[in-house]
Amino acid sequence: MRGLVYTRYELLRAFRNRRFFFFSIGFPLLFYFVIASPNRGVHDFDRSGISLPLYYMVGLTAFGTMVAMISTGTRIASERQIGWTRQLRITPLSTRAYFRAKLLAAYMMSGLTIVLLGLAGSSLGVSLPAGHWLAMVGLILVALLPFAALGIMLGHLINVDSIGPATGGGASLLAFLGGTWFPLGSHGFLFELGRLLPSYWLVQAAHTGLTGHGWPVRGWVVIAVWSVVLSAGALYAFRRDTKRAG
Amino acid sequence: MQRPGTLSAASANRRYAGRVASTYPTVDGAGIRLDGLSKSFRSPEGPVHAVREIDVSIERGETVALLGPNGAGKSTTIDMLLGLQPPDSGGVSLFGRTPRQAVDGGLVGAMLQTGSLIQYLSVRELLTMMASVYPAPLGVDEVLEQTGLEAIARRRTQKLSGGETQRVRFALAIVSNHDLLVLDEPTVAMDVESRHEFWKSMRSFAARGKTVVFATHYLEEADQNADRVVLMAHGRIVADGSPTEIKGRVGSRTIRATLPDADLGELSGLPGVANADRHGEAALLSCADSDQAIRALLERFPAARDIEITGAGLEDAFLALTADPDSDAPDAAVAL
Numbered sequence: 227m228r229g230l231v232y233t234r235y236e237l238l239r240a241f242r243n244r245r246f247f248f249f250s251i252g253f254p255l256l257f258y259f260v261i262a263s264p265n266r267g268v269h270d271f272d273r274s275g276i277s278l279p280l281y282y283m284v285g286l287t288a289f290g291t292m293v294a295m296i297s298t299g300t301r302i303a304s305e306r307q308i309g310w311t312r313q314l315r316i317t318p319l320s321t322r323a324y325f326r327a328k329l330l331a332a333y334m335m336s337g338l339t340i341v342l343l344g345l346a347g348s349s350l351g352v353s354l355p356a357g358h359w360l361a362m363v364g365l366i367l368v369a370l371l372p373f374a375a376l377g378i379m380l381g382h383l384i385n386v387d388s389i390g391p392a393t394g395g396g397a398s399l400l401a402f403l404g405g406t407w408f409p410l411g412s413h414g415f416l417f418e419l420g421r422l423l424p425s426y427w428l429v430q431a432a433h434t435g436l437t438g439h440g441w442p443v444r445g446w447v448v449i450a451v452w453s454v455v456l457s458a459g460a461l462y463a464f465r466r467d468t469k470r471a472g
Numbered sequence: 473m474q475r476p477g478t479l480s481a482a483s484a485n486r487r488y489a490g491r492v493a494s495t496y497p498t499v500d501g502a503g504i505r506l507d508g509l510s511k512s513f514r515s516p517e518g519p520v521h522a523v524r525e526i527d528v529s530i531e532r533g534e535t536v537a538l539l540g541p542n543g544a545g546k547s548t549t550i551d552m553l554l555g556l557q558p559p560d561s562g563g564v565s566l567f568g569r570t571p572r573q574a575v576d577g578g579l580v581g582a583m584l585q586t587g588s589l590i591q592y593l594s595v596r597e598l599l600t601m602m603a604s605v606y607p608a609p610l611g612v613d614e615v616l617e618q619t620g621l622e623a624i625a626r627r628r629t630q631k632l633s634g635g636e637t638q639r640v641r642f643a644l645a646i647v648s649n650h651d652l653l654v655l656d657e658p659t660v661a662m663d664v665e666s667r668h669e670f671w672k673s674m675r676s677f678a679a680r681g682k683t684v685v686f687a688t689h690y691l692e693e694a695d696q697n698a699d700r701v702v703l704m705a706h707g708r709i710v711a712d713g714s715p716t717e718i719k720g721r722v723g724s725r726t727i728r729a730t731l732p733d734a735d736l737g738e739l740s741g742l743p744g745v746a747n748a749d750r751h752g753e754a755a756l757l758s759c760a761d762s763d764q765a766i767r768a769l770l771e772r773f774p775a776a777r778d779i780e781i782t783g784a785g786l787e788d789a790f791l792a793l794t795a796d797p798d799s800d801a802p803d804a805a806v807a808l
Contacts, residue, residue, distance in 0.1 A: 309587030
């Protein structure tokens, strides 16, 4: 499988980028310990019946994985800047193989984030039924698809000097509107807006860990629509980018 | 050696008028064909005609230098050759295929003018990664040996010097084991020794019967490494022939003599003289055969004095042939 050799080195590259690793995975972990460690004894957080370490473990899992996906854009932008994307353009590497490698590298980062936050949660006494765990991880992986496409799209649209604010700001806004930091309630403008965003359903996917309940149909539809739209956007941005004169 | 002031537009035009007759046979579909290729860009000063209707035909196995000063249109030509930019008009055929088909089929390897390497992989890993995308790549060990990279095969790409990076980029271009190698100003970032090593590997690669097209603005590189030189200036091809032919066209030596009254037309008609020019009281004769020319000059103009004969290399040919042939073109001086 020659295609896998290319992907394997793409993963290795992502894995060896220590600074990227630290900021992408270390920050959610740091956040988690800062918030949850002093409050490990809070067993009924905000009268939800859920312990604080558990509540923040799933919340930061949603946020951390989302950031890990979108930050693919940062790496793509720097590859473009050094002319690597143009170099790839004059090889037989297919668009599909290129996207597959980027996608898997992003998922590897996200997977690692989930595992490390899970371990961090356990160290603070969090335990979940295995079924909840599996449902949560499965749904999160699905919910991350639109963010993977968003990262690739931004990477091919935005230059390396502005990609940081673009991905950071974008991720923060999506996290805010998706209800990562505080519940959106059950009515009102923010709630209605949030329910149209993939970040809302990503948070809901993470909350599966708390409730064991999956998405309603609406969740699947929103994620599917955003996945298709952003993938088309990523493809367009990639093609436009590689055609342009250097 | 540089005497740009001696080149009048008229003399440049005369040289420009006829290309060196090409002795290269053309067989449709076999090699590389650029037919009437043109490309313009918009700029604040108006359109820039980077490439103007060039026709080039390259046979399999040839090593061709695309020589010209900066802004001549070399890189734009190479981009169109590789399918990185679509031409405004005209067509490109690589072994009977479109550039895209040839690239997808793994028939083309290229080293672009600018570009760095992705990080966090060793030289060997990067080569292995990129070899994997080609249908029939060379062995990574073989390429490492051929490009002299064995000693640094385990080094991470971000720790390489500029010259080493260029060598790795060259290795990436040849690992595909393609039929056509395209190099755009490959030695720009190299020191003298790396340059020497680089051309040595390039020649050994070309010796396998590969077709090589390289762009350069170093005359010496074209002279020493190409079978054929296509000289570009202002988006046009101003000469096309072997390095020897190119030198012959402009004269390999120059005679300078104080000769106030001689007629330029008569001077340029002397045997062995390729072109005559005037610089104040001095006449400047570019000679294809300076021995013949000096005899004829002294016989015809015994009053000639302060005579100097200087050797001219490809440098002079280059300056003469790339002088702007048509000053009426508004964008001629715009460097790309």
